[in-house]
Amino acid sequence: MTAPRQLLESLNSALLQASTLEQYADKVVQQHLQANLAWTVEQRAYFVTTLYDLIRYSRKLCWGLGRRDLVDSVTGLNSDDAWHMWGAYTLLSGQTLPEIPEVSALNIANIENELASAPEDVLLSMPAWLDERARKELSTEWHKIANALNKPAEHFIRVNSLKSDVVSVQESLRKEQIATVPVDGLPNTLKVEQMGYLFRTDAFQKGHFEMQDAGSQQIASLLDIKPGMKVVDACAGAGGKSLHIAALLENKGRLLSLDIHQYKLDTLKKRAKRAGSHVIETRLIQNSKTIKRQKEKFDRVLLDVPCSGTGILRRNPDAKWHLNEQNIDDLIVLQKDILQRYSQMCCVGGKLVYATCSILPSENGQQVQAFLANNPNWTLEDELSLVPGVNSEYDGFYGAVLVKNDIS
Numbered sequence: 582m583t584a585p586r587q588l589l590e591s592l593n594s595a596l597l598q599a600s601t602l603e604q605y606a607d608k609v610v611q612q613h614l615q616a617n618l619a620w621t622v623e624q625r626a627y628f629v630t631t632l633y634d635l636i637r638y639s640r641k642l643c644w645g646l647g648r649r650d651l652v653d654s655v656t657g658l659n660s661d662d663a664w665h666m667w668g669a670y671t672l673l674s675g676q677t678l679p680e681i682p683e684v685s686a687l688n689i690a691n692i693e694n695e696l697a698s699a700p701e702d703v704l705l706s707m708p709a710w711l712d713e714r715a716r717k718e719l720s721t722e723w724h725k726i727a728n729a730l731n732k733p734a735e736h737f738i739r740v741n742s743l744k745s746d747v748v749s750v751q752e753s754l755r756k757e758q759i760a761t762v763p764v765d766g767l768p769n770t771l772k773v774e775q776m777g778y779l780f781r782t783d784a785f786q787k788g789h790f791e792m793q794d795a796g797s798q799q800i801a802s803l804l805d806i807k808p809g810m811k812v813v814d815a816c817a818g819a820g821g822k823s824l825h826i827a828a829l830l831e832n833k834g835r836l837l838s839l840d841i842h843q844y845k846l847d848t849l850k851k852r853a854k855r856a857g858s859h860v861i862e863t864r865l866i867q868n869s870k871t872i873k874r875q876k877e878k879f880d881r882v883l884l885d886v887p888c889s890g891t892g893i894l895r896r897n898p899d900a901k902w903h904l905n906e907q908n909i910d911d912l913i914v915l916q917k918d919i920l921q922r923y924s925q926m927c928c929v930g931g932k933l934v935y936a937t938c939s940i941l942p943s944e945n946g947q948q949v950q951a952f953l954a955n956n957p958n959w960t961l962e963d964e965l966s967l968v969p970g971v972n973s974e975y976d977g978f979y980g981a982v983l984v985k986n987d988i989s
């Protein structure tokens with residue numbers, strides 16, 4: 582596709598905005614798409630894919646351009662640098678550059694020559710600290726995982742079984758020129774093959790589906806939910822998994838969705854209304870009493886804890902530039918505290934799922950093992966570890982199913 586000048590200028594300013602790290606890339610994308618409603622579906626796709634790739638590969642591109650001063654932080658990027666990054670990216674993707682002055686000085690031989698001396702973490706375009714930590718935790722698998730995390734994310738739909746079914750959603754989207762295919766082993770999941778304005782479709786407006794990665798869709802299923810159960814989703818956020826749980830409950834029973842941020846719960850409420858999920862009650866966690874009051878009240882507990890998000894870097898490529906090593910260490914302390922305190926909400930004989938969207942064992946299996954060592958009344962029933970590049974084509978997710986036993 583030959584991108585029009587106006588689109589390239591938008592791309593340039595979007596890259597500058599994202600590089601300040603003052604806004605997350607998805608918000609920058611939303612602003613630009615909203616401001617350019619005349620772009621075709623193809624042009625929108627080019628904008629989003631290219632911006633995300635420029636962010637994803639910024640470290641490698643800066644090295645290739647000989648800009649070692651920008652390799653460790655692109656927060657000092659200016660408009661000329663942003664044009665050069667787009668130019669280098671275009672050449673490295675095997676495409677030709679238009680004859681415009683901003684990129685006329687670039688040539689592929691120079692870029693490849695610079696990259697020949699780049700260290701592994703630069704070629705993977707990962708922050709040096711993350712590369713070092715992941716190598717320690719994941720050994721030789723890290724290389725494969727990092728390459729998989731650098732691929733653009735695919736888009737998946739979870740059909741809302743409270744209101745529709747896979748065949749009807751597929752047919753409804755097909756009428757709006759959006760092509761989808763079923764996903765093996767996941768009965769309510771569709772993969773989007775031909776993108777369109779998904780959120781404007783009739784099926785979306787009527788609550789017949791939600792956008793949710795196929796890996797993420799496997800977490801609520803671990804809870805082994807039966808209609809009528811009492812369930813708590815204690816880190817519910819905007820409700821991706823709460824909506825799935827409500828569907829598994831077939832709207833029978835009770836689902837308490839908790840979070841420390843009211844604005845996320847407000848979004849959850851709107852989504853629940855659209856989805857026809859009547860069993861959801863939201864509650865803000867104001868202090869430790871909110872949790873203590875729910876002691877042993879639930880058959881199922883989901884702890885989808887705050888984490889590094891390293892499993893979903895394909896979807897949020899800028900997250901690696903926002904993170905630092907201290908953040909991960911702090912998150913590990915928080916996860917441990919949430920698992921210890923919030924597990925009290927589970928009744929004896931009940932089950933708890935501890936989940937993250939991280940690929941780091943220190944946030945996953947190691948947390949669970951430490952919990953089991955300190956809590957002999959709990960046992961590990963099952964463990965799901967979806968690791969891009971190793972055993973999964975989807976986002977990276979971890980889920981451990983823990984059972985609370987009576988040892989009195």
Ligand SMILES: C[S@@+](CC[C@H](N)C(=O)[O-])C[C@H]1O[C@@H](n2cnc3c(N)ncnc32)[C@H](O)[C@@H]1O
Pocket residue numbers: 815816817818819820821822823839840841842845866885886887888919
């Ligand atoms: C991984 S996100 C949850 C995503 C959500 N479950 C979904 O599927 O859309 C983690 C959530 O934990 C919340 N959180 C952070 N600290 C918390 C705490 N101490 N107790 C409960 N929730 C917390 C965050 O606000 C965030 O919404």
